[in-house]
């Protein structure tokens with residue numbers, strides 16, 4: 175069998191960006207979710223710099239270093255770079271490459287060896303660390319997150335939150351974690367999110383859409399510990415932001431570039447690479463080709479033969495459906511077409527859903543055409559509830575809110591409410607129930623239900639604030655409604671993280687009538703802030719919000735909010751009115767609701783433990799090799 179990918183001799187590694195001229199050519203803010211992407215792209219006049227791609231063909235492979243070929247294949251180049259660090263392969267007993275070490279260009283024998291540092295084989299047992307409250311990690315892995323968004327670098331919704339927090343939680347549990355995400359530059363203030371990253375010094379070339387896409391990697395090492403008071407584990411997490419340097423023909427190709435799986439093999443992060451015995455966590459459709467690439471382009475040549483991949487579905491409704499020609503443009507082997515072939519059916523309506531999301535997506539209503547496929551894979555389909563990043567969403571530390579508070583002293587919450595009313599120009603009235611909504615303005619979030627119920631809701635003595643952006647019809651509706659109900663309604667059109675924190679802290683009730691909700695984060699944040707969720711009983715909302723029962727526990731009550739079903743204007747209004755009445759007339763019950771929500775254990779560490787269980791299962795079966 176031809177073996178590709180991992181050079182047996184030192185691999186050149188040098189930045190494309192050194193000694194080059196960059197010209198900014200395109201600027202188009204990304205609408206990541208619906209595929210309209212693209213970040214700022216750079217055109218580069220390149221000098222004769224080293225490059226690397228891996229792929230199927232090995233023509234010309236008798237030479238030394240890698241070089242790319244037009245069909246997406248890889249060849250090796252004999253020209254070694256005159257400057258820069260070289261990488262030497264390290265192999266385990268089965269001669270599989272498990273990592274690389276750095277060799278100075280001079281060939282100095284004092285190369286940095288990784289053998290004693292590198293945890294690549296997924297079998298290493300971590301040392302017993304003093305963790306009083308955490309379930310200890312049994313096995314550590316080299317984990318590669320591939321994602322279109324990762325906060326704080328980029329975020330348009332919950333995907334950014336998860337991929338900003340879960341990697342840190344896993345790193346804190348002893349795993350070596352890398353996050354690969356695009357470097358979106360828009361020429362606006364958000365560009366500064368990337369200012370802490372620096373050029374790794376390794377570029378690769380990816381052939382797709384009929385041309386070479388030159389990719390540079392930027393890196394930021396994030397150290398620290400979420401649990402510094404409990405123990406002193408040093409986090410090791412590498413944020414790898416890549417930048418595509420040539421014109422992208424198709425907006426989706428930026429995601430394809432993101433998925434080319436060379437980064438663990440070529441990037442000498444922290445002095446050594448991740449190696450090929452790693453675990454890819456690929457998120458949503460943007461990263462969905464990684465398992466296909468592993469199986470079709472790497473494993474047949476012995477590369478990544480011990481790697482595993484896990485697809486995390488955050489939202490099945492968005493699938494990045496492309497015309498068939500895209501497959502050819504990606505340069506994937508024709509025999510693998512069947513792995514991707516699927517015809518999108520337009521116009522599917524959602525029925526109200528009643529059980530957890532991992533079950534919902536195996537049904538006709540929730541599967542968006544993939545229910546049969548997912549049903550056939552039920553044995554490897556698991557549902558994990560997201561967590562709350564305590565460094566970001568914590569009412570006693572939150573840098574975005576005017577007063578801090580905790581379960582032991584709630585007085586700051588009313589101050590947050592008053593400040594919010596002031597900021598929004600609403601009448602200041604700490605006793606008036608203040609209802610909030612935060613989210614994308616689209617069909618998933620049940621905005622149409624809110625729209626139909628608002629006139630009746632406005633008959634009540636309440637205030638209502640909505641923060642969101644999305645479909646223009648709903649944005650327009652928010653503006654009109656605000657001008658109509660000046661003393662009661664505020665519609666903040668836009669994406670604004672600080673305001674989202676102040677609404678979460680200042681409101682009494684958070685409304686989420688989502689048509690479907692894979693997990694949902696805002697209800698978790700709300701409960702953490704003593705804000706009572708009123709939610710449609712679906713997916714993750716149903717899993718996380720416990721319906722209020724005032725008579726339980728010898729009349730001291732139980733539950734953390736209200737869940738209503740079916741999804742209709744009427745049932746939502748009933749739930750809201752009961753919540754409003756409870757707020758006004760049953761203060762002790764309300765405080766009980768607040769405190770139970772605030773006490774909920776929603777740490778990312780909990781979720782990370784469940785992910786580790788899935789990792790364990792993923793490594794039991796051998797990977798598919800064609």
Ligand SMILES: Nc1ncnc2c1ncn2[C@@H]1O[C@H](COP(=O)(O)OP(=O)(O)O[C@H]2O[C@H](CO)[C@@H](O)[C@H](O)[C@H]2O)[C@@H](O)[C@H]1O
Nearest residue numbers: 331332488613642668669670671674691692693694695696
């Ligand atoms: N206008 C605005 N301004 C500021 N912040 C805003 C905002 N609109 C939304 N946000 C923020 O974006 C995030 C939204 O996360 P959600 O999980 O609620 O929904 P989303 O549908 O994006 O995520 C998908 O992925 C996540 C992650 O798995 C699942 O929880 C979810 O069910 C699934 O639909 C929250 O942090 C929220 O505060």
